[in-house]
Amino acid sequence: MxxxxxxxxxxxxxxxxxxxxxxxxxxxxxxxxxxxxxxxxxxxxxxxxxxxxxxxxxxxxxxxxxxxxxxxxxxxxxxxxxxxxxxxxxxxxxxxxxxxxxxxxxxxxxxxxxxxxxxxxxxxxxxxxxxxxxxxxxxxxxxxxxxxxxxxxxxxxxxxxxxxxxxxxxxxxxxxxxxxxDNVRVGTVMGGGFTACVKAWHVKDPNVIVMQGAPTDNNATLFAQGYLGVLNPLFKAGTYKDISNPPGSWDPPTSLSEFQQQSTAHKNINAALIPNDANAAAIIHYLQGQGVKPQTFPTTGQDASLAGLQNILAGYQCGTVYKPxxxxxxxxxxxxxxxxxxxxxxxxxxxxxxxxxxxxxxxxxxxxTPEWVNTANMNDTVIKDKFVPVSQLCTGQYASACQAAGISG
CATH class of the missing domain: 3.40.50.2300 (Response regulator)
Incomplete structure (x- = not known):
């Protein structure tokens, strides 16, 4: 274990x-x-x-x-x-x-x-x-x-x-x-969104790096309790492979460094459970630099940040846990x-x-109670609540993805 x-x-x-x-x-x-x-x-x-x-x-x-x-x-x-x-x-x-x-x-x-x-x-x-x-x-x-x-x-x-x-x-x-x-539920929602995305993106033999936030933050422990409650049965059954569990941090550069070290040591990693959007954004930017294509490498997040939502629209992040x-x-x-x-x-x-x-x-x-947000319900959650302005979300390269997701101001 x-x-x-x-x-x-x-x-x-x-x-x-x-x-x-x-x-x-x-x-x-x-x-x-x-x-x-x-x-x-x-x-x-x-x-x-x-x-x-x-x-x-x-x-x-x-x-x-x-x-x-x-x-x-x-x-x-x-x-x-x-x-x-x-x-x-x-x-x-x-x-x-x-x-x-x-x-x-x-x-x-x-x-x-x-x-x-x-x-x-x-x-x-x-x-x-x-x-x-x-x-x-x-x-x-x-x-x-x-x-x-x-x-x-x-x-x-x-x-x-x-x-x-x-x-x-x-x-x-x-x-x-x-x-x-409910922070355990935050993790459970994240884990459920991750497994649904692995299936939807047709990832065969998921080799997962499981990341977490700062060990000093009790919420990070509760998030992990929630998503491991979803993932552990899959690891035990051999459906997924638990490749690596870095110590964890809420600092994006530190999280990126942990990911780079593990992905270098374990080149078969093809999916990442990441507990927030900020850490995910740093890792996604790195993956893009490595030539990873959209909807091939599932990642997760939390906070429904502008960067996280745009990464979802771009097909690099499965979804985010939205906490109104x-x-x-x-x-x-x-x-x-x-x-x-x-x-x-x-x-x-x-x-x-x-x-x-x-x-x-x-x-x-x-x-x-938190909610899982992806392209299917983005318009009815974070946009409806005016959590992120459409004018900021749907600029440039994201405009067509917003239109496909039915997002309107």
Missing amino acids: SSLRKRAGLTAAGVTAALLIAACSPGAGSTSAPAATSSAASSSGAGAQSLTVSDIGPSFRALKPLASLAPEGRGNVAVILPDTTSSTRWVEFDAPYLKAAFAAAGLPPANLIVQNALGSDATQVSMAQSDITQGATVLIICPLDSGTGAHIEQLAKAAGVLVIDYDRLTLGGTRGYYVSF IYLEAGATAALAMYLRAGKSPPSSLVSGSVMDTIAKVSIPSVLA
Whole structure:
């Protein structure tokens, strides 16, 4: 068994699917910050007591009933995103969506801080310390790694600040809530899209390199758990061959270097499970330079980036896992508005639970559902949601492919 499969298997029992109704206050031992009151059904925000993550759209109209919570709350809400390199999403989508979601929910702009740590652990810690000093009562953090996240959450706990883990779970942390996509399902969707593509592209004897994101990112482990759940039975049956499992990274140059080393050592590699669009783009560019033709070498991705979607249209990437980030941003804003006002969020919103396998506590969670996007449904998903403008997607060499896919503005 490969080291990658061993790592993914270790967490299989530690992740609870979003099927349980979670408690409406922070989990036992998760934080000593002031718990929200048990009276979720107060008149404030009553119109949103049945809010679910699926109610949220890119305009965030569903959050408007929360505006009555704003004057009942105190202090600032601070958001610290991780970097600009692991994905373009943090700058292009998360930051603006979070600002729009909080605006729709009625939080005054002066009470919202949205920052990016630019890949620096020290910067992320410094930003958190500054936010706490400046009066943050709710801190939303997407940690660069669990060690940094746990340190920040201890600082917040000592200051009585409530914490929401955003997108990435801090293992061993002391947060009260977690908002993300169902990350095991992200991997499962990716694995399913990959196997469908191998068949559709008529790849005989698939010799697969299985890649992953940074080992320090718990999400990367969960993604791997999902796609290995699809691939391992095929490897075991001999339908596919598991050729190589590099250590993994979210840095595209590092990922490319790993791929080049393995493809040089194993010249029979003819398919790659790649966990995000940015890493895939670097590898696809290399494959094109090696003379690889469209629809002959299946690759995958995640994030529905412009580059990823264009690689799909060009026939070099099978598809991408689309995570409508407005769902994550909107749910986080709603949750933060309740916590800032000292109220329990409705169970219709916090309807999931994820286990922190280090702290050994179950974290009340909001888990959105991802989608597989390829040429067949691109127009009805990312284009319909205005996630990527047609004017940017369908330029130059991609215009005819867009037309064939039925993509229109």
